[in-house]
Amino acid sequence: MTNLAVFASGSGSNFEAIARSCADGRLDARVVVCVCDRPGAGVVERARRLGVPVLEFRPRDYAGKRDFERMIADRLDEEGVELVCLAGYMRIVGEELLGRYGGRILNIHPALLPAFPGAHAIRDAFEYGVKVYGVTIHYIDETIDGGTIVSQAAVPYDGDDIDEVEAMIHQAEHRLYVDTISRIINSKEGKQE
Numbered sequence: 001m002t003n004l005a006v007f008a009s010g011s012g013s014n015f016e017a018i019a020r021s022c023a024d025g026r027l028d029a030r031v032v033v034c035v036c037d038r039p040g041a042g043v044v045e046r047a048r049r050l051g052v053p054v055l056e057f058r059p060r061d062y063a064g065k066r067d068f069e070r071m072i073a074d075r076l077d078e079e080g081v082e083l084v085c086l087a088g089y090m091r092i093v094g095e096e097l098l099g100r101y102g103g104r105i106l107n108i109h110p111a112l113l114p115a116f117p118g119a120h121a122i123r124d125a126f127e128y129g130v131k132v133y134g135v136t137i138h139y140i141d142e143t144i145d146g147g148t149i150v151s152q153a154a155v156p157y158d159g160d161d162i163d164e165v166e167a168m169i170h171q172a173e174h175r176l177y178v179d180t181i182s183r184i185i186n187s188k189e190g191k192q193e
């Protein structure tokens with residue numbers, strides 16, 4: 001059984017896909033903590049409903065990133081976290097967390113990296129007029145949306161409804177994140193080579 005931490009800032013649909021897969025046995029893992037930097041975000045309610053402990057914090061209550069990342073990393077240590085899954089955590093991970101959990105932090109991005117990095121990938125791809133959208137899971141490093149790619153899924157779409165393609169991408173995300181975590185856990189490659 002692998003101990004996971006999931007970090008999210010928003011609605012938390014990816015968090016929920018992961019937590020439900022743990023609960024129903026699809027993943028041989030448990031989410032020991034949900035870390036949220038926006039108290040009141042949708043993910044907090046989802047976590048409470050699913051019985052997952054939440055670590056909520058306000059970055060502005062800390063002197064700087066190093067301080068709140070130290071608080072988070074201490075909690076991850078206490079919980080015995082083996083793999084961190086960023087799931088819409090809209091913050092650049094800093095030196096403290098990378099120093100202590102580097103090589104064990106996955107991120108999901110709603111585009112086929114290296115295309116469309118950043119916080120508005122779906123809108124950017126839509127406005128560019130792509131016909132194949134997608135999802136990327138990668139280990140993070142100190143660059144924005146950089147790091148070794150672990151898996152990708154393509155989402156072909158030739159329509160003109162951004163809400164429709166967004167829903168398709170989210171569905172693909174939930175599937176790909178659970179499958180990728182499962183692969184990592186089962187091959188015991190929880191730490192990047």
Ligand code: GAR
Nearest residue numbers: 010011012013014088108109110118
């Ligand atoms: C997801 O689409 C995720 O890929 C994206 O935030 C969304 C969170 O949705 N992350 C990024 O854009 C990171 N650059 P959710 O809260 O419903 O899981």
